[in-house]
Structure formats: structure tokens, C-alpha cells
Amino acid sequence: ETGVTQSPTHLIKTRGQQVTLRCSSQSGHNTVSWYQQALGQGPQFIFQYYREEENGRGNFPPRFSGLQFPNYSSELNVNALELDDSALYLCASSLASGLPNTGELFFGEGSRLTVL
Amino acid sequence: LAKTTQPISMDSYEGQEVNITCSHNNIATNDYITWYQQFPSQGPRFIIQGYKTKVTNEVASLFIPADRKSSTLSLPRVSLSDTAVYYCLVGLSGGYNKLIFGAGTRLAVHP
Numbered sequence: 001e002t003g004v005t006q007s008p009t010h011l012i013k014t015r016g017q018q019v020t021l022r023c024s025s026q027s028g029h030n031t032v033s034w035y036q037q038a039l040g041q042g043p044q045f046i047f048q049y050y051r052e053e054e055n056g057r058g059n060f061p062p063r064f065s066g067l068q069f070p071n072y073s074s075e076l077n078v079n080a081l082e083l084d085d086s087a088l089y090l091c092a093s094s095l096a097s098g099l100p101n102t103g104e105l106f107f108g109e110g111s112r113l114t115v116l
Numbered sequence: 117l118a119k120t121t122q123p124i125s126m127d128s129y130e131g132q133e134v135n136i137t138c139s140h141n142n143i144a145t146n147d148y149i150t151w152y153q154q155f156p157s158q159g160p161r162f163i164i165q166g167y168k169t170k171v172t173n174e175v176a177s178l179f180i181p182a183d184r185k186s187s188t189l190s191l192p193r194v195s196l197s198d199t200a201v202y203y204c205l206v207g208l209s210g211g212y213n214k215l216i217f218g219a220g221t222r223l224a225v226h227p
Contacts, residue, residue: 004159042201042203042218042219042220043160045216088157090159104162104165105162105215107159108159109157109158109159110158112157
């Protein structure tokens with residue numbers, strides 16, 4: 001069973017630039033969620049994708065956007081980077097069945113973004 | 117989504133039982149209670165989930181009173197490797213997860 005993999009693991013950008021982070025979901029999972037985790041804080045929900053459609057969004061501006069591909073992998077794009085965007089970006093996959101189930105989220109190791 | 121409140125930090129010693137309590141006063145009827153563990157520079161890892169009463173797995177136990185307004189994660193005989201941040205989450209589980217993480221409880225296990 002392949003786990004959730006994210007790339008790149010670390011990257012440095014300057015203010016105003018754009019970044020794309022990638023996530024391969026766990027085998028058999030059809031839902032991907034993205035979280036932002038600032039240092040010393042809990043992960044903050046950005047958005048979730050199910051069957052290539054955004055299925056829920058947290059309190060993040062439109063410059064945070066995403067995609068989910070037919071193979072259920074996903075991208076997180078952030079435009080016009082700001083210093084406060086520096087954080088660990090976590091991708092989590094799960095299997096949506098439409099019914100309450102264990103609902104376990106499987107997280108990747110994250111992409112550490114530093115904005116200078 | 118229900119907000120959760122848990123202690124910011126806890127200290128324990130190897131071999132002791134640790135109980136971390138989480139308050140979720142406005143939990144909804146369909147909400148499940150889920151606990152995650154996170155080590156530095158890693159993604160959170162699922163520990164246990166429950167709806168009511170008691171749930172036990174090979175790692176922990178979860179106690180949920182009848183009113184479901186709180187829950188307690190119990191870690192038996194902790195070791196140094198249990199030093200981590202523990203998050204209590206409340207929400208509708210299933211594929212349509214929009215689980216909201218709080219600040220979590222930083223557990224430090226000492227020799």
C-alpha cells in the first residue's frame with residue numbers, strides 16, 4: 001500500500017512569487033484535503049477535493065487554489081506569496097463513501113514553504 | 117463545526133497512564149470524535165475515533181460520556197516516543213471530512 005507522498009519537501013520563495021505543491025494520495029483514496037500548519041499551531045483546513053471538484057473550503061483567500069486529477073493526485077497553488085504563507089503544507093487523503101465511516105485521514109510528511 | 121478545548125500541555129513519566137480530556141460542548145448529533153498524534157515535522161497520524169461510550173485499540177482508549185460534551189484519550193504506560201502533540205477533533209466523519217484542528221495538547225514524557 002502506497003502512502004501519501006508530497007513534493008517538494010522544502011522550498012524557498014520570495015514575496016510575490018507563485019508556488020505549486022504536489023500530492024499523491026494513498027492508493028484507493030478518492031478525496032484529498034490540504035492543510036496549512038504554521039509553526040507551533042494546529043493544521044488549518046484550506047480545502048478538500050472529491051472527484052476533481054472542490055468540496056469545501058476553509059477561511060483562505062482565492063489566491064489559494066487547487067486541482068485534483070483523474071488519478072486523485074492533487075496540486076495546491078498559491079499566488080502572490082506573502083510572508084505569512086510560510087508554513088508546513090499538509091496533504092491528506094481519505095476514501096469518501098458518502099456514509100459516516102472511520103473517516104481516517106492519511107497525511108503526508110508535508111511541504112515546508114519559506115517565503116522571504 | 118464544533119469547537120474543541122483541550123489543555124495546552126501536559127507532562128508525564130515513562131510507564132504512567134496519561135489521560136487527555138477534550139471539551140466539545142456543542143457537538144452535533146452526527147459528529148464523531150477523533151484523535152490524532154503529530155510528531156515534529158511530520159503529518160498527523162490517526163490514533164482513535166469514537167461516537168459514544170468507550171473505544172479501545174492497540175494504541176489507546178477513548179472514553180465518551182453519555183452527553184458527548186467531552187471525551188478523554190487514555191494512553192496506557194507511555195514511553196518517551198509518545199512525546200508529541202495530540203489533537204482532538206469533532207466533525208462528521210466519512211469522506212466529506214472538513215475536520216478542524218485546534219492547537220492540540222503537547223505531551224512531554226520524561227524518563
